[in-house]
Amino acid sequence: MTFTEDFRINDLIRSACGVHGFAPRTAGRSSHLDLVIAMVRSGMGVTIFPQTLWNRIASSELVAIPLTHPRLSYELALVRRSGSYVSRSCQAWIMIASTALGFDVGSGFMNQPESA
Secondary structure (H helix, E strand, O other): OEEOOOOOHHHHHHHHHHHOOOOOOOOOEEOOHHHHHHHHHOOOOOOOOOHHHHHHHOOOOOOOOOOOOOOOOOOOOOOOOOOOOOOHHHHHHHHHHHHHHOOOOOOOOOOOOOOO
């Protein structure tokens, strides 16, 4: 079970499997986490997804094995529309996220659009 092809994690999984000389066989794909989990619960196969997702859905019905070699990682980006208004609540969320996830907010990211 894997996510649909447009998910970056699929490239990471194929690359990691290639390191060990095999290609994963995909029984099903979905962009919906609930469906992927339901397919695994039903016994249709196994899946690989980020630890952060496992932390959210951990269940006594499922067993997780951490993958450590090779270590899979990917980068995230915080994105907003250029020139758009950034409300105070959005600014607060950005600051909380930057603190929690440990990234620096560039000076241009919080800039407000110029008044016409």
